[in-house]
Amino acid sequence: MQKIGKSERLIFITSTLVQNPMKLFSLTFFCEKLSCAKSTLSEDIDLISQIFEQTGQGRLETVSGAAGGVYYIPVMKKEDEIEFLNFLKNELQNPERIVSGGFVYINDVVFNPEVIKKAARIFVRLFLEKEIDYIATVEAKGIALASYVAQYFNKPLVVARNSSKFTEGSTVNISYISGTTGKIETMTMAKKAIKKGAKVLFIDDFMRGGGTVRGMKDLLSEFESSLVGVGVLIATKDKKSVDVDYKSLLVLEELNAENKKITFSINPQVIS
Amino acid sequence: MQKIGKSERLIFITSTLVQNPMKLFSLTFFCEKLSCAKSTLSEDIDLISQIFEQTGQGRLETVSGAAGGVYYIPVMKKEDEIEFLNFLKNELQNPERIVSGGFVYINDVVFNPEVIKKAARIFVRLFLEKEIDYIATVEAKGIALASYVAQYFNKPLVVARNSSKFTEGSTVNISYISGTTGKIETMTMAKKAIKKGAKVLFIDDFMRGGGTVRGMKDLLSEFESSLVGVGVLIATKDKKSVDVDYKSLLVLEELNAENKKITFSINPQVIS
Numbered sequence: 001m002q003k004i005g006k007s008e009r010l011i012f013i014t015s016t017l018v019q020n021p022m023k024l025f026s027l028t029f030f031c032e033k034l035s036c037a038k039s040t041l042s043e044d045i046d047l048i049s050q051i052f053e054q055t056g057q058g059r060l061e062t063v064s065g066a067a068g069g070v071y072y073i074p075v076m077k078k079e080d081e082i083e084f085l086n087f088l089k090n091e092l093q094n095p096e097r098i099v100s101g102g103f104v105y106i107n108d109v110v111f112n113p114e115v116i117k118k119a120a121r122i123f124v125r126l127f128l129e130k131e132i133d134y135i136a137t138v139e140a141k142g143i144a145l146a147s148y149v150a151q152y153f154n155k156p157l158v159v160a161r162n163s164s165k166f167t168e169g170s171t172v173n174i175s176y177i178s179g180t181t182g183k184i185e186t187m188t189m190a191k192k193a194i195k196k197g198a199k200v201l202f203i204d205d206f207m208r209g210g211g212t213v214r215g216m217k218d219l220l221s222e223f224e225s226s227l228v229g230v231g232v233l234i235a236t237k238d239k240k241s242v243d244v245d246y247k248s249l250l251v252l253e254e255l256n257a258e259n260k261k262i263t264f265s266i267n268p269q270v271i272s
Numbered sequence: 273m274q275k276i277g278k279s280e281r282l283i284f285i286t287s288t289l290v291q292n293p294m295k296l297f298s299l300t301f302f303c304e305k306l307s308c309a310k311s312t313l314s315e316d317i318d319l320i321s322q323i324f325e326q327t328g329q330g331r332l333e334t335v336s337g338a339a340g341g342v343y344y345i346p347v348m349k350k351e352d353e354i355e356f357l358n359f360l361k362n363e364l365q366n367p368e369r370i371v372s373g374g375f376v377y378i379n380d381v382v383f384n385p386e387v388i389k390k391a392a393r394i395f396v397r398l399f400l401e402k403e404i405d406y407i408a409t410v411e412a413k414g415i416a417l418a419s420y421v422a423q424y425f426n427k428p429l430v431v432a433r434n435s436s437k438f439t440e441g442s443t444v445n446i447s448y449i450s451g452t453t454g455k456i457e458t459m460t461m462a463k464k465a466i467k468k469g470a471k472v473l474f475i476d477d478f479m480r481g482g483g484t485v486r487g488m489k490d491l492l493s494e495f496e497s498s499l500v501g502v503g504v505l506i507a508t509k510d511k512k513s514v515d516v517d518y519k520s521l522l523v524l525e526e527l528n529a530e531n532k533k534i535t536f537s538i539n540p541q542v543i544s
Contacts, residue, residue, distance in 0.1 A: 007282055011323040014286040019329065051283040057291065099441030107462050111429040113422055140411040144429055147419040150385055157383040157416055169371030190379050 009034050009044050017048070017060065017072035022154035026069040045070055056080050074152045075125045076118065078271070084118045085266045089250060091115075092234070095260035102257040110205045110233065111144050119249060120148035122270065123203065123231040126247050127153075130228045133198040134158050136220075138187060138212055145233060146203040153201070158194055160187045160219060172222045179209025179238070187215045189223075198225040207232040207248060210240040217244070234264070281306050281316050289320070289332065289344035294426035298341040317342055328352050346424045347397045348390065350543070356390045357538045361522060363387075364506070367532035374529040382477045382505065383416050391521060392420035394542065395475065395503040398519050399425075402500045405470040406430050408492075410459060410484055417505060418475040425473070430466055432459045432491060444494045451481025451510070459487045461495075470497040479504040479520060482512040489516070506536070 013030060030041050049060040056077030062070045076084070088109070097105045109115050132153055137146035138160045150157035162185060173188045194200070202216050207230075217227045227244050235248035249270055254263040285302060302313050321332040328349030334342045348356070360381070369377045381387050404425055409418035410432045422429035434457060445460045466472070474488050479502075489499045499516050507520035521542055526535040 006279065007319055008323050010279055010282050011286050011320050012327055012329075014283050015290050015324065015327075015329045018287050018290045047279055048283050051280050052287065055284055055287075057284075057287045103441075105441050105462070105464055107430075107465060108428065111422075111431065113419075113426060113428065117423070140415065140431055140433055143412065143415040143431075144419040144422075147385075147416040148423075150383075150416075151389070151420075154385065156380065156385065158379075159383065159412055159415075161412055169375075169377050190377070192377055193379060 004034050004036070006044070009036060009041075010048065013041075013044055014048055017070065018058070018074075020154070021058075021072050021074045021152045024063065024069045024071045026067075029069070073124065073128070074121050075128075076121050081118075081122055081125075082266075082271055084122075085249060085271065088115065088119075089264045089266060092250070092264050093262055095262060098255065098257050098260060098262055102255060104234075104252070104255065104262060106205065106234070107141065110141050113144075116145040116148050119145060119233055120152050122249060123149050123201075123247075124152045126231060126270065127201055127229045127245075130201065130245075131199050132201045132228060133225075134194060134200045136160065136194075136200045136202050136216060137204055138162070138216070141206070142204040142233075145205060149201070149203045149231070158189065158200075160189045160216065162186060162188070172219060174215060174218045174222065176215030176218065177211045179207070179211035185215075187212075187219050189219055194220070194223045194225055196224045198223065199228045200225055202227055202230045203232070204230075205233045207235045207240065207246075209238050210242040210246075213240075213242045213244070213246070235267075276306050276308070278316070281308060281313075282320065285313075285316055286320055289342065290330070290346075292426070293330075293344050293346045293424045296335060296341045296343045298339075301341070345396065345400065346393050347400070348393050353390075353394055353397075354538075354543055356394075357521060357543065360387065360391075361536045361538060364522070364536050365534055367534060370527065370529050370532060370534055374527060376506075376524070376527065376534060378477065378506070379413065382413050385416075388417040388420050391417060391505055392424050394521060395421050395473075395519075396424045398503060398542065399473055399501045399517075402473065402517075403471050404473045404500065405497075406466060406472045408432065408466075408472045408474050408488060409476055410434070410488065413478070414476040414505075417477060421473070421475045421503070430461065430472075432461045432488065434458060434460070444491060446487060446490045446494065448487030448490065449483045451479070451483035457487075459484075459491050461491055466492070466495045466497055468496045470495065471500045472497055474499055474502045475504070476502075477505045479507045479512065479518075481510050482514040482518075485512075485514045485516070485518070507539075 052058050058074045099105045135146050135150040136158045170191045171188045175184050178185045230246040232248045234250045236252045248267050250264045253265050324330050330346045371377045407418050407422040408430045442463045443460045447456050450457045485502050502518040504520045506522045508524045520539050522536045525537050
């Protein structure tokens with residue numbers, strides 16, 4: 001950059017932080033890049049932080065000390081979260097979503113960038129205090145959502161599959177009973193996928209009884225790793241036997257294929 | 273926002289555009305949000321555009337007329353693309369990636385946010401001129417990458433699966449010969465997934481003979497939709513029978529399991 005004034009600094013800092021959520025940038029990085037003093041930079045960062053909070057575009061966190069710096073946390077304002085959850089609820093309550101067998105068609109939702117981006121931001125807020133090394137999911141419908149959560153947490157995504165593929169080297173396989181199908185299914189993950197002692201956040205689109213969560217927990221214990229939280233977009237009202245911090249955004253209250261009636265509620269835990 | 277000065281405007285506009293790639297924002301939206309005149313806003317946008325081009329953070333495109341506005345295109349500078357592709361090439365050439373059966377372990381790469389984010393930005397540049405309605409992929413390894421491409425193009429992602437799930441309503445299924453396994457496989461997609469007459473960009477992690485691409489083309493023709501381009505992270509040197517605009521970022525030149533030697537090259541089409 002040639003002439004570096006305040007405007008140029010603000011644009012560069014804002015763009016760099018927003019493009020790299022949860023990534024710590026040292027003040028030295030910006031000072032060198034923008035040839036400015038630390039005091040000047042601190043003022044810029046304060047201003048950006050203020051505007052973000054006022055407009056609900058996320059927030060900045062500064063870390064002091066030698067290894068310190070600043071990073072961007074892509075959370076939304078509470079009122080924007082509620083507006084989004086209401087929108088999602090109404091969208092899903094469309095009776096045309098009921099497909100044969102009494103299931104709900106949600107593929108368009110779980111692969112719609114506008115939707116999963118916002119859902120992912122809510123999961124960031126819900127699990128911000130956890131120490132997380134990986135985001136995990138099971139193929140295939142939760143992958144796009146989990147990929148956003150991974151992006152926003154700046155952590156690698158690992159995907160467990162339902163059948164092992166020979167292109168992944170040796171794998172760890174476990175069997176579990178799917179709450180959705182009631183059948184025994186297999187979950188497999190490449191041995192190279194997760195390091196020992198890792199803390200993992202599991203993200204999925206849908207949860208019924210929690211069989212998949214227990215499967216993931218067993219799978220992770222084979223890696224000497226642990227599940228620190230579970231975030232799902234939609235859960236049924238079935239009793240879940242899940243002994244880990246678990247949050248769903250929406251709850252499927254009623255699905256009546258005959259009357260073509262389908263009702264969701266917003267999980268009060270999320271918006272309280 | 274209370275006092276809205278130039279600094280506040282620049283932060284808000286930069287953050288809004290960068291958080292929503294390819295989404296057109298009318299000038300009126302910003303003028304109302306920031307209580308400023310269009311001429312002032314145009315100056316702000318020009319300045320942001322300049323800084324983005326100078327620092328390689330993407331570029332802004334303005335559309336004139338009543339339906340006009342401004343949007344952000346998340347492309348990288350050519351030199352950053354080359355630096356990234358060299359990094360990726362070196363990363364993949366690690367002999368420890370060769371797994372039994374003579375395959376390459378790439379799961380950590382295709383699910384690493386830092387990597388696929390940059391790869392996705394290159395695909396944006398490569399297919400920017402195409403009219404695109406959907407980004408499609410086949411489960412599971414390409415999904416994270418395709419999800420970024422979908423985000424950057426601001427288009428929905430659709431995922432073809434290898435077996436139909438009863439939760440998706442009626443599906444369209446086709447059989448194809450996988451170039452990787454040499455076997456007949458099935459590709460399935462929910463009937464509701466794609467609208468008629470759509471233009472689709474197919475993104476995947478790996479391509480050998482192109483069987484999956486032909487499968488996807490057949491599948492799309494069932495939806496009266498068409499394939500307008502194919503972007504893959506890595507392709508082998510095998511002859512591809514693919515009659516559509518296809519670009520791979522890297523080419524697998526040699527894989528010798530005995531000597532533990534694995535070599536990639538950067539596709540010259542991409543960086544020329």
